[in-house]
Amino acid sequence: MKIAMVGSGYVGLVSGACFADFGHDVVCIDKDRGKIDRLRDGIMPIYEPGLDKLVESNVATGRLTFSTDLADAIAGAHAIFIAVGTPSRRGDGHADLSFVYAVAEEIGAALTNDCVVVTKSTVPVGTGDEVERIIAASGCSHKVAVVSNPEFLREGAAIGDFKRPDRIVIGAEEDFGREVMSEVYRPLFLNESPILFTNRRTSELIKYAANAFLATKITFINEMADLCEKVGADVQDVSRGIGMDNRIGRKFLHAGPGYGGSCFPKDTLALLKTAEDYDSPTRIVEAVVKVNESRKRAMGRKVLDAIGGHDEARGKKVALLGLTFKPNTDDMRDSPSIAVAQTLTDAGVEVAAYDPEGMELAAPLMPDVIMCSDPYQAIESADAVAIVTEWDAFRALDLDRVKSLAEAPIMVDLRNIYRPDDMRDRGFEYHSIGRP
Known part of the structure; x- marks a missing residue:
């Protein structure tokens, strides 16, 4: 499958590299051109044990690439993950969802095929509803399922947590989303990692x-x-x-x-x-x-x-x-x-x-x-x-x-x-x- 990972920070980079290691074709996207250039040179933006070697090996096979061009990178993708930051908003403590919503708007305007859009970022209840509304409002004519797939990665042990998870949680409202996500995680399902659909x-x-x-x-x-x-x-x-x-x-x-x-x-x-x-x-x-x-x-x-x-x-x-x-x-x-x-x-x-x-x-x-x-x-x-x-x-x-x-x-x-x-x-x- 082709997977696009929007956001190449801690969650996006680890998840993208692990998906590539499972055999998927993955492109990690980020607006920070300096970060993408460094990733192409094998320089990690974060310290996480084993991540540099995992990225290096999958870049060498051609399964993992990096881009700053969202529209080009998501073309033909079966699953597009939103993995951007949701920091606490200044003044009130609410999660700042501006990056998530901006990405959703870009995705809606650039889609060229049916796909699943997955919120990997940690987001409050109801965020998926708004992402769905934003994509629909963009005039997108393709079939899109918006799915929630939270991450449970411990810093310092993230690669092991991704490859041997206690559970995989997938929140989907329709069969299309569940079917695509089952295929995305099929390598883990074969290893009997429990998947909870909600x-x-x-x-x-x-x-x-x-x-x-x-x-x-x-x-x-x-x-x-x-x-x-x-x-x-x-x-x-x-x-x-x-x-x-x-x-x-x-x-x-x-x-x-x-x-x-x-x-x-x-x-x-x-x-x-x-x-x-x-x-x-x-x-x-x-x-x-x-x-x-x-x-x-x-x-x-x-x-x-x-x-x-x-x-x-x-x-x-x-x-x-x-x-x-x-x-x-x-x-x-x-x-x-x-x-x-x-x-x-x-x-x-x-x-x-x-x-x-x-x-x-x-x-x-x-x-x-x-x-x-x-x-x-x-x-x-x-x-x-x-x-x-x-x-x-x-x-x-x-x-x-x-x-x-x-x-x-x-x-x-x-x-x-x-x-x-x-x-x-x-x-x-x-x-x-x-x-x-």
């Missing part, structure tokens, strides 16, 4: 409900971590104890500095706005958003407490290890490290930081933070070391070298990647999350 609005809501639920799990275990610190319990054992219950599950029960990234923050806000529009309050999600935002600053105060508190902080130095919202990505969107660093600099602390992939994107977000070439440069003369993102590179630091470089052997581990007993035995004053 109506379009249900599919759109599934994406938001899934992300809100995962954000709730993260926020819940973070609050349990705070309680553990008060009562002398161990949050990691609490996580294991409740996670072994199949009704709860083990995933997303790791205490830390709060969630960030491209999905959870904007999707929880968009869900709140949808619920507000339909007069159906989602008070649990509302609480999750508020608690998560306050937690990020609280983690900054936790680091301050480790160096003597706010009143003693001015003039001291803290090394931040890890800036991206999670490991194996360069994504800085709503990363907890931003609030942690701001809390420290507001208190007069000098902050030196290192991240394996995120410093280029982090630098403009943290103008007062010194970016270092490796973790040990950041640690030199530091009054405390704070681990904010659990990159593998930080799991086996040379602790003797850390002690010799740092001004004081204080570590604040916001990801619980070290054992408290081990750190005390090595002579560190060690602070972690939800552990005695």
